[in-house]
Amino acid sequence: AAAPEAARGWTATLAVTAWVCVAVTVVLASHLVGRARRTAAGRRTETGALKARLAQENAALVHLVNVALPAVAQQVRDGTGADEAVANAAGGSGPHLRQVLQSCAGLMEDAVRRAADAEAGHREALRETRRNTAELEHLTGSTLPATVLKLREGTSAEIALAELDWPRGPQARACAELFVRELAHSERRTAAAESAAAKSLSRVQAKAVSMLADLREMQDRHGEEFLGDLLRLDHSTSQLGLITDRLALLMGGRSSRAWNRPIVMESILRGAVGRIAAYQRVRMHCATGAAISGYAAEGVMHLLAELMDNAANFSPPIDEVHVYVEERTAGIVVTIEDSGLKMADAAMRHAEEAVSGRTTDLASLQGTRLGLAVVGRLAAKYGVGVSYRPSSRGGTGVVVLVPPQLLAQQRDTGPAPAGRTFGGAVPVPGPAPTA
Structure with a gap:
């Protein structure tokens, strides 16, 4: 506009x-x-x-x-x-x-099934383990020790295997069979070796006894000019006889001599001292007239000889070994005391175990120290008690208790005979040996 x-x-x-x-x-x-x-x-x-x-x-x-x-x-x-x-x-x-x-349900079902199978397998494995453990315990604790005893008693391997309570497991069965067969083979070899050694030693024993008889016949036949030499040979032969008897007893044999009549305790002591090298250092104090029965005289003599030899070897060469014999209600008490070093507790326990007679396995013996093992076998055979204690002379004392059943006569109710002390001379054994 x-x-x-x-x-x-x-x-x-x-x-x-x-x-x-x-x-x-x-x-x-x-x-x-x-x-x-x-x-x-x-x-x-x-x-x-x-x-x-x-x-x-x-x-x-x-x-x-x-x-x-x-x-x-x-x-x-x-x-x-x-x-x-x-x-x-x-x-x-x-x-x-x-x-x-x-x-999820399918997975759960599968997992539950697997868990059930695993649990069942675990229970079965646990039962199998317990069964195998029980079988092994029975095998090692009862079956095999009984089989070992049978084999050592002379039972053949086939009979022992036939009587064996076999475990159900194949591995344990195979191990048990192998063990029994190897042990039977070892026992056969051991028995054969011991038998051969015992037979050989019996010949040596017979020869030593024959040599002693010849030497004593020569002592009676020849004059004083040969007597010293003959006595030395006699003593050496007696020591040889002690060694052969020791080995024979360990091999299951017997002593080389046997007595057909009782032997008085004084002759027992003289015969024991006459078999050791350090006889001149032994002093004996006998206060009894009791006699030992003939069947046990050689065993008691050998037992005392081993203990005296042990005491003389483990004491100073200038010290004496004293042997005391007394008659008590429980039997004849023989005390052997040396003046050496006191035995340690472990050595004392070992000696006590050796003389108890419970150890018969040759493999457990230490080197050439066989005397205590022989003492144990003789003590177990005749029921003789052997015990160790510290000696009042500073060394070690051995107490030997000969039971009354080995005595050939009863104790006299009258006064005890006067004690006699002897030693230092060449000991003469008691009665002559019988074949």
């Missing part, structure tokens, strides 16, 4: 065009806004549906984790099948959760 007259036409045209553009813009904007509002409303509705569905899925998942899976696991452990357990516990779960539940 304010434009000049000449410009009103194009000004009006421009204004109308502008207003048309504004109107089109407003209409278009309004349409677009409405469309956007409708789209946003649809999105909100879809979002709400998704939230509801998500809540439902969360609830189903929580139910699956907290209720369904534990229930399925319990049913599977109780022995129910996987399909049946899923059908009982699935409820209104969706297909995906049902599939997950089905997979």
Whole structure:
């Protein structure tokens, strides 16, 4: 309206065009806004549906984790099948959760089956282990020791194997059979060696006894010029006889001499002293006139000779060994005391065990120290008691108790005979030996 007259036409045209553009813009904007509002409303509705569905899925998942899976696991452990357990516990779960539940149930069923198999295998292995342990304990504690005793008594390997209580396990059975056969072979070799040694020693014993008889006959036949030499030979031969008797007794043989009449205790002592090298250092104090029966005289003489020899060897060369003999109610008590070093506790226990007669295995003997083992065998054979104690002379004392059943005469009720002390001269044995 304010434009000049000449410009009103194009000004009006421009204004109308502008207003048309504004109107089109407003209409278009309004349409677009409405469309956007409708789209946003649809999105909100879809979002709400998704939230509801998500809540439902969360609830189903929580139910699956907290209720369904534990229930399925319990049913599977109780022995129910996987399909049946899923059908009982699935409820209104969706297909995906049902599939997950089905997979978990299958895995649980397989795991439970494997665990049951493993537990059964473990129980079976435990029973087998206990059975094998019991069989091995019975085999090592009862069967094999009894079989060893049978083999040592002379039973053959085949008989021992036939009487053996075999274990059911093949390995233990094979080991037991191998052990028995090897032990039987070893026992046969040992018995053969001992028999051969005993036979050889019996010949040496016979030769030593024959030499002693010849020497004593020569002592009676020749004069004093040969007597000293003959006595030395006699003493050496007596020591040889002691060694051979020692070995023979260890090999299961017998002594080289036997007496057919009782031997008084003084002659027993003289005969024992005459068999050791250090006879001049032995001082004997005998206060009894009792005699030992003939069947036990040689055994008691040999036992005392071994103990005297041991006392003389383990005491200083200048000290004397004193032997005291007394008669008591329990029998004849012989005490042998030396002046050497006192035995240590371990050595005392070893000596006590050796003279007890419980150790008969030659493999347990130490080197050439065989005297105590012979003492143990003789003590066990005749029932003689041998014990060790510290000596009042500073060394070691051995107390030998000869039981009354070995005595050839009863104790005298009168006064005891006066004690006699002798020693230092070459001892002369008692009666002559019989064949």
